[in-house]
Amino acid sequence: MKKYLFLILAAVLVLSACGGFQIGDSEGSNASEEDSASGETEGSDAEGSNGEKVTLDFWSFWGSEQRRPVIDKIIEDFNSSQDEIEVQHTYVPWGDIWTKNLAAIAAGDPPDVIINDINTVKLRAQEGQMEPITEFVDSDVENRFYDQMTEATMYEDEMYALPFNTDTQILFYNKDLFEEAGLDPEDPPSTWAELEEYAAQLDVEEGGSYERIGFYPLIGAGSDVWMMNALGENYISPEGDVKIDTEPVHDTFNWILEQKNKYGENTITSINSQFENAQQDPFMAGNIGMMVQNANYYVQLRDFGQDINFGVAPLPEKEEGNGHTSWGGGFVAEIPKGAKDPEASYKFIEFLTNHDSQLYWAENNFDLVAHQEAGNSAAESEEFSEAGREVYSLMVENMDNTLLTPQPLVAPDFASTVNPTFESIISESTTVEAGLEKAQSDLERIVENNR
């Protein structure tokens, strides 16, 4: 009996020597509490010339080999650019970072700056999860960004975050396969009809099954992207007007189903499954000739595509003159509610989104940055190959046609409400007419309830 007790005791003693059991020695929550406490007691002179350095906790999900060094360099630059604020970066896993953030806000112990999703800013602002930054933002800063990005950070006339990066959906096509099929590799399709026509030429059919398909709308993109492309706007407006049961959307689904029935369920499923588990890539493997993808996909082609000869083009339009509307997302830097020193936090997020930081980020990660000028500079950057510059320029141009879809406050979960219905249309367990009518009324009901 004593033996066991000793063992446990000894183990506890040895292990408590490890860092994880020392309270308050590390720079985490406790240190920051002390910071704010001492800030309060010292009061007036804390902000002054030889006031203590503020340590800011910055959370991002950029932990990969590619991104981490880039953000760390920007932070280093910030830390050495002034001597009042010291930023410390913590990597928190993608997706889960926001769960953790919520818990930390609830406990009153949040980070000082966090990278978060741009489409849910208004929602978090409404829920009181972030500090407004309007008082710090001057017009120079406000006008740095693409308009739709700035708009997404506004809630009740207050600005709540600074946009950091975005993305946009474009068409990738395999030039070698174009040539093989007798198509002009410099003349990508620009309408849905052309897409179909080109696809037919790229198809390789053998004994009733497809070895290669030219194009299928739902590989790489969702039906929502095509709906937006057809409508020229999201199918639910910020105010809650629903435009699902409309002619353009009917056309969209009929068009998708047409393609699906041409190739057959099996072909689509087999290619899609390769794509969805993301462990294989049908485009790189040459199993599909054209595909709509997030423009960032270029990085994967560059790094792992083994010199695949590809071209890029804007999303084809439904018919000539309808517009090449595309869709994008993105991230913002924001200050969680309860952060100890919002002004200091703001100084850092301003630095994150200034021209030089953004250009550095663009050149090293190939993300489309929120800073327009920096994006323009990146499009001509010597850091990129010629193909890189071509893709980046298209990304920048494409922002004119790119919609962001901030979640409407009257129906924040709009997508999860209607997506099952869209899926059952695609799987043909509902007709287009019945499905769209149902989706329209489902969404309208939710909007009604939330108003």
Add this chain to the structure above:
Amino acid sequence: MYNSNRMKFWRAFNLVLLIVGSLFMIAPLFWMISIALKSMEEIYRGEFTFIPQDIQFSNFVEIFEIAPFFTYFINTSVITVLVVLANVFVNAFIAYGFAKINFKGREVLFIFVLSTMMLPGFITLIPQYVIFAELGLVNTYYPLVLPSFFGSAFNIFLLRQFFKGVPSSMIEAARMEGANHFQIFFKIALPMIKPALFTVAIFSFNGVWNDFLGPLLYLNDESLYTLQLGLQVFKEQSSTQWNYLMAGSLLVLMPVIILFFFFQKYFIQGSNILGQTDEK
């Protein structure tokens, strides 16, 4: 008996069935190993091959350059050892009380303990976090380790059933000889339910070793991170480094597999006894 042909046939049949079954079970593991040894180029090329064309052992080295997996390993081990020890001894101690000591309100109290099993962990997550934050213990291992020192209903229930199987006559005899409950607990009761203790140990090892949410919420300092958090560096919004992720996952899986081989005997005993009904 084994001489009869029919018996032989059934043995062979069982063997084949087991082999096919295990192949099915083990296939994902092989696939994992296969991906861990491939290059990203090969993975993206999308040919369905189990044997990589160009074996990249370097993946296993490179992951250590991307994230300090050795530190994560130590961190995870520290937490795991403490939680497993606590789970085994604390729960056994409580369970012994419920099984073998008569006191007023025992059954009611036991039902209270059991009722905590009805609460999904997610519900207590935020309040628990807030409490630990108030105590200033966020960003330490205390929130991950301390709760296990206060018992868990399932383990208490499990061990109580085993302790009930310890003959009361034996305990009475020990008491007659002048042993107190502590002595009886350590010298008689505990050794008799060894398989159950190993079962609890293995279950809780698995739980802690693979725990993601706890460390995610409570640890802010990257030097305190655990393996499960570390593995996430290979996943990002648009791309995943599958080869690194699988190589890392294999390394993380290794202790679980090794442990299973070591304690297989107890584990299977434990699972068997789990299936038995309460003894009179």
